[in-house]
Amino acid sequence: LFCFKSSGIILGCTLLPIRVFLAWILLIAAWIVAVPRLAGLSQEERSKPLSGWRRWLFHPILWLLGRAVFFCVGFHWVKVKGRKADVKEAPILVVAPHSSFLDMVIMFPAGVPSVVSRSENINLPVIGALLECNQSVLVSRRDPESRKEAVSELNKRVTSDGSWPQILMFPEGTTTNGRCLLRFKTGAFVPGVPVQPVVLHYPNELVNAVNTQINVCLFIVLQFLPVYTPSEEEKKNSRLFAGNVQKVMASALGVPASDYVMAGRIPVSKLNDLSxxxxxxxxxxxxxxxxxxxxxxxxxxxxxxxxxxxxASAEELASILGLNKKTAIHICSLYSKDDTxxxxxxxxxxxxxxxxxxxxxxxxxxxxxxxxxxxxxxxxxxxxxxxxxxxxxxxxxxxxxxxxxxxxxxxxxxxxxxxxxxxxxxxxxxxxxxxxxxxxxxxxxxxxxxxxxxxxxxxxxxxxxx
Structure with a gap:
C-alpha cells in the first residue's frame, strides 16, 4: 500500500504538470484554427451547416489536435467495437454512461459530431470558441424558452437529410458513477428519428482526476450498438422511446436501468413536471x-x-444555523452551484x-x-x-x-x-x-x-x- 501511494504521488507530481501544459498548448492551437473557420460569416450564415473549404480544410486539423489532447491526458489507444452509422442512418448518437469530461474522447472515433452544451459554456476561454466552431446546440437549463429553441434547432438539424453533422448527446444529462443508468431525458428522442446508442466501458474501476494523474495510460472501449429505429408509438411518445433505448444500453452495459433522475446532486423522481x-x-x-x-x-x-x-453566503448560513463552515457549504451546494x-x-x-x-x-x-x-x-x-x-x-x-x-x-x-x-x-x-x-x-x-x-x-x- 505504501509503495502504491508513493508511486501515485511521484507519477502525479511528474505527469500532471506535463499533461496540463501539453493539453493547454494543444487547446490553444485548436482555438487558433477554430477562429478563422467562422471568420467573415454573418449570424445567418453561421446558422447553416458549414461546407466547402471551411469544412474540408479545418475539420481534419481540429480532429487531429483534439485527439492529441486526449492522447496527452492518457488515452493512447481507444478500442472501438461495432460500426458507426452514417448521419442519414442515425442523425443522433446517444452516449452513456456519462462519468466525467474524459467521456468526450468519443468525439474522435465518432468523427467530431456537433454536441448539445450548456449556453454558459460559450463564455469559457478557448472552450467557448471550440463550441462555436463545432456549431454546437446551446441550451440554458433554467430558461424554458431556451429549451424550446434548442428542441426546435435539434429537430431542424436531424431532419435535414444529412446536411448537418450528427448530434452527440448524453441523455442522462449529468455525470454518474456508471453503476446504473439514470432515466434518460427526452431531448434526443423528441424528434422521433433513428438514434445510435453508444456505450462506454472503462476497464479501470474508477475514472476521475486522481486516476488521470497517477496512471501512465487510461483505457476505454467504445461500443457502437445497432441503430434503434423508433416505432410509430415511440415517435409519438418520446418518454417511451427514451425508456426503451435506455433498457437496450443498460443491457449492453450489464447495469440496471433506473427510473430516477438527478437534480444537482439529489436523486429525484418525476411527478408530471415536478422533481x-x-x-x-x-x-x-x-x-x-x-x-x-x-x-x-x-x-x-x-x-x-x-x-x-x-x-445568504455559506458563512452567514453557518452563523444563523450554528453550523461549521464545511456543513454550511455542503447545504449551499444542495440548493445552488455556488456558496450562496x-x-x-x-x-x-x-x-x-x-x-x-x-x-x-x-x-x-x-x-x-x-x-x-x-x-x-x-x-x-x-x-x-x-x-x-x-x-x-x-x-x-x-x-x-x-x-x-x-x-x-x-x-x-x-x-x-x-x-x-x-x-x-x-x-x-x-x-x-x-x-x-x-x-x-x-x-x-x-x-x-x-x-x-x-x-x-x-x-x-x-x-x-x-
Missing part, C-alpha cells in the same frame, strides 16, 4: 430543540429584512420536515413569500421558485402545474393552487408526502435519509473542536 426528492434534504439532529426554533426565527427575520435580502443560498428555500424545507408549522400555514407563508408584488397571484417563474422551496430541490419547469391550476381562470391564486395540490390525483401526492413530512419510500419500502450521517458527523466535528 420530487427521494429523501429528506435536511435532517439536523437538533431540529426539535428550542435552540433550533430560535435559529428558524432568525432566518425568518433575515428574509423579511429588505436591507439584507433572502440570499436563498434562505426561503431552507426555511420552508426545514419547516416542512420538522412540523414547525402545519402544512396549510406553511403553504400560505410560502405563497406570500414568493408573491413579490403582493398582488395575490404568482407568475410561472414565481411558481417554479415556490415549488423548489417547498420540495427542497430546484425545479426546471412547473408549466404543467401552472396550466392545470389556471385552467378555469387567468391568474394563479393561492386558492386555485392549493385546490390542485390537495385534490388532483397526481399533485396531491406532493402535499401528502412532502408537506406532511412523511418522506418518500426507498426501494424496500422504508423511508431513507442519507443526509443524517453527514450532518451528524459535522456536529461531532464542532464538538471536537470545542
Amino acid at each position: 420530487v426528492p427521494l429523501e429528506a434534504r435536511l435532517d439536523l439532529p437538533f431540529t426539535k430543540s428550542g435552540l433550533f426554533i430560535m435559529m428558524i426565527d432568525r432566518m425568518i427575520d433575515r428574509c423579511r429584512s429588505g436591507a439584507e435580502g433572502t440570499k 443560498v436563498d434562505l426561503r428555500h431552507i426555511y420552508f424545507n426545514m419547516a416542512a420536515l420538522i412540523g414547525h408549522v402545519d402544512e396549510i400555514s406553511l403553504f400560505h407563508s410560502a405563497f406570500a413569500a414568493f408573491d413579490r408584488e403582493g398582488r395575490g397571484s404568482l407568475t410561472k417563474e414565481e411558481l417554479t421558485e415556490l415549488m423548489g422551496a417547498l420540495l427542497g430541490v430546484p425545479q426546471q419547469s412547473t408549466e404543467e402545474l401552472y396550466d392545470t391550476a389556471t385552467e378555469d381562470q387567468e391568474q394563479l391564486t393561492e386558492e386555485s393552487l392549493l385546490l390542485v395540490l390537495t385534490t388532483h390525483p397526481i399533485y396531491q401526492k406532493v402535499t401528502k408526502e412532502i408537506l406532511q413530512s412523511k418522506g418518500l419510500p426507498s426501494a424496500n419500502g422504508t423511508s431513507v435519509n442519507n443526509n443524517r450521517s453527514l450532518l451528524n458527523s459535522s456536529v461531532n466535528e464542532d464538538k471536537k473542536s470545542e
Whole structure:
C-alpha cells in the first residue's frame, strides 16, 4: 500500500504538470484554427451547416489536435467495437454512461459530431470558441424558452437529410458513477428519428482526476450498438422511446436501468413536471430543540429584512444555523452551484420536515413569500421558485402545474393552487408526502435519509473542536 501511494504521488507530481501544459498548448492551437473557420460569416450564415473549404480544410486539423489532447491526458489507444452509422442512418448518437469530461474522447472515433452544451459554456476561454466552431446546440437549463429553441434547432438539424453533422448527446444529462443508468431525458428522442446508442466501458474501476494523474495510460472501449429505429408509438411518445433505448444500453452495459433522475446532486423522481426528492434534504439532529426554533426565527427575520435580502453566503448560513463552515457549504451546494443560498428555500424545507408549522400555514407563508408584488397571484417563474422551496430541490419547469391550476381562470391564486395540490390525483401526492413530512419510500419500502450521517458527523466535528 505504501509503495502504491508513493508511486501515485511521484507519477502525479511528474505527469500532471506535463499533461496540463501539453493539453493547454494543444487547446490553444485548436482555438487558433477554430477562429478563422467562422471568420467573415454573418449570424445567418453561421446558422447553416458549414461546407466547402471551411469544412474540408479545418475539420481534419481540429480532429487531429483534439485527439492529441486526449492522447496527452492518457488515452493512447481507444478500442472501438461495432460500426458507426452514417448521419442519414442515425442523425443522433446517444452516449452513456456519462462519468466525467474524459467521456468526450468519443468525439474522435465518432468523427467530431456537433454536441448539445450548456449556453454558459460559450463564455469559457478557448472552450467557448471550440463550441462555436463545432456549431454546437446551446441550451440554458433554467430558461424554458431556451429549451424550446434548442428542441426546435435539434429537430431542424436531424431532419435535414444529412446536411448537418450528427448530434452527440448524453441523455442522462449529468455525470454518474456508471453503476446504473439514470432515466434518460427526452431531448434526443423528441424528434422521433433513428438514434445510435453508444456505450462506454472503462476497464479501470474508477475514472476521475486522481486516476488521470497517477496512471501512465487510461483505457476505454467504445461500443457502437445497432441503430434503434423508433416505432410509430415511440415517435409519438418520446418518454417511451427514451425508456426503451435506455433498457437496450443498460443491457449492453450489464447495469440496471433506473427510473430516477438527478437534480444537482439529489436523486429525484418525476411527478408530471415536478422533481420530487427521494429523501429528506435536511435532517439536523437538533431540529426539535428550542435552540433550533430560535435559529428558524432568525432566518425568518433575515428574509423579511429588505436591507439584507433572502440570499445568504455559506458563512452567514453557518452563523444563523450554528453550523461549521464545511456543513454550511455542503447545504449551499444542495440548493445552488455556488456558496450562496436563498434562505426561503431552507426555511420552508426545514419547516416542512420538522412540523414547525402545519402544512396549510406553511403553504400560505410560502405563497406570500414568493408573491413579490403582493398582488395575490404568482407568475410561472414565481411558481417554479415556490415549488423548489417547498420540495427542497430546484425545479426546471412547473408549466404543467401552472396550466392545470389556471385552467378555469387567468391568474394563479393561492386558492386555485392549493385546490390542485390537495385534490388532483397526481399533485396531491406532493402535499401528502412532502408537506406532511412523511418522506418518500426507498426501494424496500422504508423511508431513507442519507443526509443524517453527514450532518451528524459535522456536529461531532464542532464538538471536537470545542
